[in-house]
Amino acid sequence: MNAEADRLSSLSDDVINKILSYIDTKHAIQTSILSSRWKNTWKSNPHLNFSCEDFTSLSKFPDDVTRVLSSRNNEIELSCVKLSLYDEASLAFVKKIMNYAFSHNVQKISIIYYYGGDDIEFPLSLFISRSLKDLTLIGRGWKHMTITSCWDLQALTSLHLCNVMFMNKNHDEFGDLFAKCPNLKNLTLNNCEIDGDFTISHSKLSNLTLKNGYWYVFNVVAPHLKDLTIVNCKGKLMISTPELSSLMVETEYSFSFLADGLSSLEKVDFYIWRYEFMSWTTDSNASEIIDVLQMFHNVKYLTLGLEVVEILASNVDLVSHLPSPFAKLTSLKICPIDLREDEELEKLNMPTEVKNYLLGASPSATVTIFSRKEMKAIRNAATAQTIMAELQMLLAQEKEEINCETAHTDEGKLVKEENAQIRNCWNDLFAQIEKGGNKINRIFSMLDQIEDLLKNVPASKKDMIQARLSSLRAESNFVIKLITTSKAALVPDFVKLL
Known part of the structure; x- marks a missing residue:
C-alpha cells in the first residue's frame, strides 16, 4: 500500500x-x-x-x-462562512446562503461584495441570528454599500464594517443601529459614511475603531469602553466613556472632540497631519488642538506627534498663560508622523512656554524625542516583521495545499470511475498553473519588500530580522520548488487520464 x-x-x-x-x-x-x-x-x-x-x-x-x-x-454545524460576491450575485441569493448559515448556528461570517455601479442597499434584515459572534462586511467599489436598518444579532461580539454608508431615509436622527446586538464588544468602522446624527449606546462595548469616517455628529455612550482609535475622520465626536483607558487619534483635519469626563484615561497617542498648504498659525486651529489636550489631564503616558508640538510652538501666546494639565504624566514621547526626508523638517524648536505647558506639572516625567529619520527606521522594522509574519503564514498554507494536490489514492493511482470528475477539472488545470505562478510572484515580491525595508532599520534590530529572513528565504525557495513541481506534474497526470 x-x-x-x-x-x-x-x-x-x-x-x-x-x-x-x-x-x-x-x-x-x-x-x-x-x-x-x-x-x-x-x-x-x-x-x-x-x-x-x-x-x-x-x-x-x-x-x-x-x-x-x-x-x-x-x-x-458551521463555524465560519466566507463569501466574495459581485454585482451579478443577487441579494436574494445572499439571503439564501445566510439563512442556511444561521440555521446551522454559524459563528463567524465574512462577506466581501464587489460592485461597480451605484450604491447598493444591503438589507440588514438578512442578519437575524442567535449564534453569530463575528461579522465582517466589506464593500469594494466606487460607491458605498448602504445600510438603512438595524439587525438582530444577540450573540455578536465583534463587528467590522468597511466602505459602508449608514443611510437614514427619513433624514432625522439615527437610533442605535446596534441596539439588538447587546453583547457587542469590538466594533470597527472603516471608510464608513453616516447620513445624519448617529448614536452608539452599548454597555459591553470595550474596543472601538473609527477610520476614514465622515459624519455630522457621532455620539458614543459606552460606560465600559477601554480602547478608542480614531484615524482620519471628519465630523463632531461626542463620547461618554468613563472607563476609557487608551486613546489614539490621528487626523489631518481640524478635529472636533467632546468628552464627558476622562477620569480613567492613562495612555494617549495624538497625531495631527500637517501639510504645507495648511496654515496652523491661526488661533482657531491651534485652539481646537489645545482644547483637546486639556481633556487629557489624567494621562500618564502621552505620545504627541512632532507636528502637534510644532503647532504649539507657532502659537506660543495661546499656551503661555495656561498651567500644564498633565499632573500625572510619567512619560512623554514626541514622534513625527510626516516621515518625508527633508533636513528642515528634522529641526525641532520647542520654546520654553511649550515645555512648561507639557511638563510644568510633571517635571520628573521622562522625555523621548524621535527624529523623522529614527522614526522611519523604527516603522520600517515593524513593517518588515509584519510582512515576514504574513509570508510565514502564506508558506504554511501553500505547503498544506500542495500536500493535498500531490497526494494519491490508496491504490497509488486515480481509479477509473473518478475519471469523469477529473475531466471536469480539466478546465481548471491551466488556471491552477497560472495561480501557482502568481503565488510565486507574491512570495518574491514580499521578500523584495523586506529587503528594501531593511536598508533603513536600526542596527539593534537588523541582525535579528536578517537571521529570521535567512530562514524564511530558505523556506520560500523550498515552497517555490514544491509549487513548480506540483503544477508541472498536473499536465501529464491529467493527459493520461483523458
Missing part, C-alpha cells in the same frame, strides 16, 4: 478540516479524489468559502452553491 496514501487515510477529521479551512469550498470538494477516506469529508467541513472568482460562469454560481449546500451533511 502506498505510504503517502496511508498518511492521508490516517489523518483525523480535525486535521482534515483544518487543511480544508485554508482553501475555498470548490477546491475542498476536489480533494475528494485523493482517497476513499477523503471522498465525503468535505460534506462535514464546518467551513464554507465561496468566491465568484473560482467559477467560470457567474450566471451558474448560485446553482453551483445551491448544489453544494444540498449535498452537505445537514447535521454538522
